[in-house]
Amino acid sequence: MYTKIIRLDPLNFSIDQLQEAVDLIKRDEIVAFPTETVYGLGGSAFSETAVRKIFKAKGRPSDNPMIVHISDLEMLSSIVKTIPEKIRKLCERFWPGPLTILFDKSDKIPDIVTAGLSTVAVRMPSQPLALALIKTLGIPIAAPSANLSSRPSPTQAKHVFDDLQGKIPLIIDGGSCDVGVESTVIDVHKGFSVILRPGGVNLEKLREYLPEIEMYREKNIDKLDEYSPQSPGLKYKHYSPKAEIVLIEGSIKFFEEKIVSLYSEYRLQRIIIGIIHTHKNIQISSEILDDPNCKIIYLGSLDSKTDSDNSINADKIAEGLFSTLRAVDNQKIDLVIVEGISDKKIGLAVMNRLRRAASKIIKE
Known part of the structure; x- marks a missing residue:
C-alpha cells in the first residue's frame, strides 16, 4: 500500500483540503491525523471494519479500548446513554x-471499539485540523495513537510514517503536536472521581472542579476485576524505544552519581549508552563526554536566559518526550539513563510514560 502525506497548515487550511481524508473514512478506511496531544490513527467509530484495520495496522491487542473523538456535544449525545450535569460542566x-x-x-x-466494555472513552480535540476533520465527516472517529503498539507515541507526521508506511493510505501532516503526551483520562460516573491516565490536563487543574479526584493507583481501584482496564494505556507496556531505559528519580546530585556508577557498569558490555538529562546544567566527567559510545541528550527548554538558570520546563519536556525517545533508537543506543522530573502538574504525565517505558527504576 502506498502511504500518501498531505501537509496542511492548521491555522490556514480549507475544508476542501480534508476531503480526501473524509472520503477515505466514509469508505471504512483509516487515516492518520494530528491532534494537540499526539497523532491519531482514525476510522469511523461506527465501523467494525475500520476499527479492525486500526488494530491490524498498529499490531494493537483487541482488548485495549480506543478513544472516540467528537466535534461537539450534539455528537456526544448520539453515542452515550446520558450526560450527567457534573460531567457536562467538565466538558464545557x-x-x-x-x-x-x-x-x-x-x-x-x-x-470492538470499547473492547467489550459498557463504557466508552470520549474526547473533543482542540487541534483545528482534527476538529474540522470530525465536523466535516459528521460522525465520531475512533482513534488510538498512530504508532506501532508499544513504540513511543508520534508527535510528528514523520514518526507516523516511520511506523506505518505501507500500512495506511493517508497521513495528514499538521506539524508537531503542542502538548506532546496523550490526553488525561478520567472516570467520574461511578460514585467516585479518578484519573485513569494522567495527561495533558493536570491533576491540579482538575481538582479546581473535582476536589475529590485521585489517581487510579492511589485509590487501588485496579484491584477490582471489573475495573481493569477501563481506559486505553492501562494494561500493556507502552511508550518504549527499542533501547533499555534506566530511570533515575531523585536530586540532581543523585542523578550525577548514578551516571558515574551505571556508566562504569555498562561500558564493560561494549554497548552504546545514552544519557538523557532534564536539567540543563549537570556535571558529567570528561571521560564520559569524550566516549564515542556515549550519547548525551538534553530534554528540556533551550531558551534559558542564562547558563546559571538550571530550572526545568515541564511543558517543554512533555512536548519533546516522545521525539527524544525515538531519537534514542535513531542513534542506535542500546541503553539509556534518564533523569526523572517532579510529578507535579504535567510532570505527572511525563513520569507516568517514563515509568511505563523503563526496564529499571532507581530511586534516591
Missing part, C-alpha cells in the same frame, strides 16, 4: 482539549 470547561471522559456507551458504538 475542558473541551475542546486534552481531556478524555468515560461514559456509558450507547448501542451505536460497536463493542
Whole structure:
C-alpha cells in the first residue's frame, strides 16, 4: 500500500483540503491525523471494519479500548446513554482539549471499539485540523495513537510514517503536536472521581472542579476485576524505544552519581549508552563526554536566559518526550539513563510514560 502525506497548515487550511481524508473514512478506511496531544490513527467509530484495520495496522491487542473523538456535544449525545450535569460542566470547561471522559456507551458504538466494555472513552480535540476533520465527516472517529503498539507515541507526521508506511493510505501532516503526551483520562460516573491516565490536563487543574479526584493507583481501584482496564494505556507496556531505559528519580546530585556508577557498569558490555538529562546544567566527567559510545541528550527548554538558570520546563519536556525517545533508537543506543522530573502538574504525565517505558527504576 502506498502511504500518501498531505501537509496542511492548521491555522490556514480549507475544508476542501480534508476531503480526501473524509472520503477515505466514509469508505471504512483509516487515516492518520494530528491532534494537540499526539497523532491519531482514525476510522469511523461506527465501523467494525475500520476499527479492525486500526488494530491490524498498529499490531494493537483487541482488548485495549480506543478513544472516540467528537466535534461537539450534539455528537456526544448520539453515542452515550446520558450526560450527567457534573460531567457536562467538565466538558464545557475542558473541551475542546486534552481531556478524555468515560461514559456509558450507547448501542451505536460497536463493542470492538470499547473492547467489550459498557463504557466508552470520549474526547473533543482542540487541534483545528482534527476538529474540522470530525465536523466535516459528521460522525465520531475512533482513534488510538498512530504508532506501532508499544513504540513511543508520534508527535510528528514523520514518526507516523516511520511506523506505518505501507500500512495506511493517508497521513495528514499538521506539524508537531503542542502538548506532546496523550490526553488525561478520567472516570467520574461511578460514585467516585479518578484519573485513569494522567495527561495533558493536570491533576491540579482538575481538582479546581473535582476536589475529590485521585489517581487510579492511589485509590487501588485496579484491584477490582471489573475495573481493569477501563481506559486505553492501562494494561500493556507502552511508550518504549527499542533501547533499555534506566530511570533515575531523585536530586540532581543523585542523578550525577548514578551516571558515574551505571556508566562504569555498562561500558564493560561494549554497548552504546545514552544519557538523557532534564536539567540543563549537570556535571558529567570528561571521560564520559569524550566516549564515542556515549550519547548525551538534553530534554528540556533551550531558551534559558542564562547558563546559571538550571530550572526545568515541564511543558517543554512533555512536548519533546516522545521525539527524544525515538531519537534514542535513531542513534542506535542500546541503553539509556534518564533523569526523572517532579510529578507535579504535567510532570505527572511525563513520569507516568517514563515509568511505563523503563526496564529499571532507581530511586534516591
